[in-house]
Amino acid sequence: MSESTSSGVLTTADGVPLKVSLRRAVRRSRFKALLLVAPLLLFLGIAFVMPIFDMLSRSVANPEVPTHLSRTVAALEDWDSQSGELPDESTYAALATDLAEGHENRAIGRLSSRLNYEQSGMRSAIMRSGMASRTMEPPYKEGLLEAHEAWGQLETWRLIKRESSPYTMSYYLAAVDMKLSPEGAIVDVADNQKIYQALFWRTFWMSGVITLLTLVLGFPIAYLLANLPLRKSNLLMILVLLPFWTSLLVRTTTWIAILQSQGVLNDMMVALGVIADDARWQMIHNKLGTIIAMTHILLPFMILPLYSVMKTIPSSYMHAARSLGGKPFLSFRRVYFPLTIPGIAAGGILVFILSIGYYITPALVGGQSGRFITNYIAYHMQTSLNWGLAAAIASILLFVVIIFYLVFNRLIGVDKVKLG
Amino acid sequence: MTDNSAPIGEVDPELADVERPTNEQDDCFARFVNVQKSYDGVELVVKAFNLDINKGEFITLLGPSGSGKTTCLMMMAGFETPTHGKILLKGQPINDLPPHKRGIGMVFQNYALFPHMTVAENLAFPLEVRHFTKEQIKDNVERALSMVRLEDFGDRRPAQLSGGQQQRVALARALVFEPELVLMDEPLGALDKNLREEMQYEIKRIHASLGVTMIYVTHDQSEALTMSDRIAVFNDGVVQQLADPQTLYESPANAFVAYFIGENNRLVGDVIERLGEQCKVRLDGGDTVLAKPVAVGGIGSRTTLSLRPERVTVLHGASDPRGDALDNRFSAKVQEVIYLGDHLRTRIAVCGNEEFIIKTPNAEGHYALRPGQEIEVGWASGDCHALDA
Secondary structure, eight states: OOSOTTTTOOBOTTSOBHHHHHHHHHHHHHHHHHHHHHHHHHHHIIIIIHHHHHHHHHTTBOOHHHHHTHHHHHHHTTOOTTSOSOOOHHHHHHHHHHHHHHHHTTOHHHHHHHHHHHSTTHHHHHHHHHHHHTTOOSOHHHHHHHHOGGGGSHHHHHHHHHTTSSBOSHHHHHHTTEEEOTTSOEEEOOGGGOOHHHHHHHHHHHHHHHHHHHHHHHHHHHHHHHHSOHHHHHHHHHHHHGGGGSOHHHHHHHHHHHHSTTSHHHHHHHHHTSSOGGGOOOOSSSHHHHHHHHHHHHHHHHHHHHHHHHTTSOHHHHHHHHHTTOOHHHHIIIIIHHHHHHHHHHHHHHHHHHHHTOOHHHHHHOTTTTOOHHHHHHHHHHTSOOHHHHHHHHHHHHHHHHHHHHHHHHHTOGGGOOOO | OOTTOOOTTOOOTTTTTSOOOOGGGTTOSEEEEEEEEESSSSSEEEEEEEEEEOTTOEEEEEOOTTSSHHHHHHHHHTSSOOSEEEEEETTEEOTTSOGGGTOEEEEOTTOOOOTTSOHHHHHHHHHHTTTOOHHHHHHHHHHHHHHTTOGGGTTSOGGGSOHHHHHHHHHHHHHTTOOSEEEEESTTTTSOHHHHHHHHHHHHHHHHHHOOEEEEEESOHHHHHHHOSEEEEEETTEEEEEEOHHHHHHSOSSHHHHHHSSOOEEEEEEEEEEETTEEEEEETTSOEEEEEESSOOSTTOEEEEEEOGGGOEEESSTTOGGGGGOSEEEEEEEEEEEEOSSEEEEEEEETTEEEEEEEEESSTTOOOOOTTOEEEEEEOGGGEEEEOO
8 A cells, every 4th residue: 555646546635545544444343343252253163163173183083003003104114015925023023012002001992993993803903912912022923923813914914004194084984884995995895784875865865855844834834924914923923933942852752652652643543443453553763753753843944934035025916916817826836936935945954954963853763764874973972982983974964064055055045044 | 074974975874785776887887886894893994885987987096094995996806805795897796706807907006026027027927827829928018018118128127127117017017918997006105206296197198098997096195186087085984075186176075075185274163154155154263254165064063164275365455456356354474484486385373273374376476475474365255165073
C-alpha cells in the first residue's frame, strides 16, 4: 500500500488508503466477536477436532513394529524379502535383544496383538520367544527356532519387514475385508472371514429404507404442520417434538416391549385370532426391528426440515394451480412437490447421515442380523481393543458422510437446511 | 348502522331464504344469490350477498379489511364454499364445482407465480393441463406475453423480474387460457404508487380490448373509482351500496359510503324540519344547516351531514356575489393550511367542528389563507347530504 494516488488506490481524506482505513475501523469489533466465540472454539478444538484427528491417525498409525522391534527392523534393512533365504544370524540376535527388552518393559503384548491381526499364531510366537529370549545364548537362530517354529518361515520375516514402516494401510484393508498377501499384493480375505463389506452394505441399504420410510410418513405430517391453523399446528408440533423429551433408551426399549414375540402387538394379534399362538411374528432382534425403531426415532429429523420449507410455500400457489385448471393431484405434482424438494433433500441427508452412524438402537433391537457397522466399531473399541480397525471403519463412514454432504451441497445448497 | 337506514344488500333474515326468481335474469353472466358465509358457525362473515354481473363488466368489491369482500371472491373461485345461497355462472349453479373445473382466471395478491418455472412455463401451465398442442401453447404464450409487453422475458424466472413485471405475468397467466371471467384479489397492493397507477390503466386497457368480465377486490377507493364500471362497497359483511363510481361519490347512500369513498366532512345533529327536497338540521353546536335528505327519518331523528371539502366555497366577505347561490353560510376561523402543490388543504373551525377540511385550487382568484384568519364559507344544501347517524 503506497500513499501515491496516481496508482489509482482510493484514499480517505488524510491520504490513508481506503482499505487500510476500513480494516482499522472494523478491527476492534472483529476482535470482540472473536473473544465472544473463543470459549466455543476452544471447546470444539479440544472435544471435537483433536479427537477426530487422533482417531484418523490411529487408522493408519503403526508404531508397534518400528518401536518395539527397532533393532530387528534395522537389521532387516539389508535383507531381500524376495531372496527366498532366511535373514542372517545378526538379525536373529537383534530380534532376541528386542524381544528380551520388550518382555522386560511389558511392551511385548501390544506387539504380539498387532502382528496377530496380520497373521494368526503370531501372538504365541512372540510371547513364547519373548519368554525364552531372557536367557538365550548365541547362536540366536537355533534358540529362536527352538522357541517357536515361526522364525523359520519366510512369511514371518516378510511380515515384520512389511510392517516396519510407521504407517500401514492394513487397517483400512481389513475394514473392507481385504488384506496384504505375504507377497505384498492386495487380496480378498477368505469368504468365511468376510464381514465388513456386508455390514457396510447392510448399513447403507437399511439407512436408505429408513430414510424413505421417514419421508413417506413425515411428508403428510409436515404438510399438516405447515397448513393447519396455529392452535392445532402448535399441538401437533409438540407431539412431533415429544420424542426429543424422552430418553432414546426408553423409546428403543419400548419398541422391544411392543414388538417382541410375547409383546403387546403379538399378544393382541393372537387374541384377535389373526395369527396362531405358535406362529408369532418375529419383529424384533432382526432387520425389521431395527428399521421400525429407527424410523420412529429419526422421524422428527425428516419432519422439521420439510416443515420449514413447506412453511414458506404460500397456499396461493396451490390455489393458483387449481384455478388455472390443474386437477388436485396434478397441481400437487407439478407445483407443490417441486417446491418441497429442498426440504426432502435436507431431511433425507440428515436422516441418512444420522442413520448410518446410529449405534444404540441397532445394538438393542437389531439382534445379529439387524446390526450396523457402528456396532462393530464399538466392538473393536471396547472388546477386541483393535482401535486401529475401529478407527479405519469410522474414517470410512466419515468419508462417506462427507461425500454425501458435498453432493448435497452441490445439488441443493446446505443453506437451505433449517430446523423449524 | 341503525334500522332506519336501508342499505342495498341488507336482507331481512327471514326473507333471506326466499328464493328470488332466477329464470328471468338468466342473461346475467354471473350471480350471487343470497350468499352467506360463516367460518365458525357463530358469526357471519358475509351476511347476505346479492350481485348480478353482466358480461364484460368490470365490477369492484371495495371495503375495509375483514368486510367479507375477499371471501366473496374466494367463493366465486371455488376455494370457499358458501354456507348458504347460490352462486351462478352463465345460469348454472357452481357451488359444488371444484375450482379447476370452473374455468375462471385469477390474479392473486402476491401474484403466486410458480417460482420453479420460467415465465413461459408459468403461462404454459394452464394450457398444458388443458392438453393444448405444443404449437398452440407456444402461440398462446407468445400472444399473452406481447399483450403485457414482456415478449423478451419468457425464459426468466419470476424472481428475476421486478414487482410490476411479475404483476404483468400474473395477469397474462390468468388470461392466457381465455377465461370469460377473471378475478383479481388486491393485485396491485404490493406495488409502489406510480407503478400502481400505471398498472391500473394497463388492466383497464386489457379489459377493454378483450371484453372479459372482471371482478376486482381492493380496499383502495381511488383504485376502485379509476377502474370500475360498478363498485360494491362492503362493510361488516353487507353491501352498503352498489353503484357506478360517480353515483357513489356524488350520492352516497349512507354515512359509511360517504366516509369510505373520498374525503368528507361530518356534522352531526337532529332533523328539526322537513321541506320536501330539503331538511333543516340543528347541529349539536347550535347552528342550523339546510341539507338534502338521503337516508334520514322523520323530525327529531339523529343524522350525520356529509359534505365534500371541494364543495365548500370561501367567500370574499359578506358581499361576495357567489354567496347568493349558497343557502348555507357561516363564519369560520382558519386553523391550519397545508400546501399540496395543485391545491391547498385548509383546516377550519366551523359550526363547532374544528376538523372541518376545505380544498381550494392553487389558482388565480383564490385567497391565500393564513392560520388564525376569520373567513366566511358557504355551501349549497344540495351538496350537503343528510345521512344516517
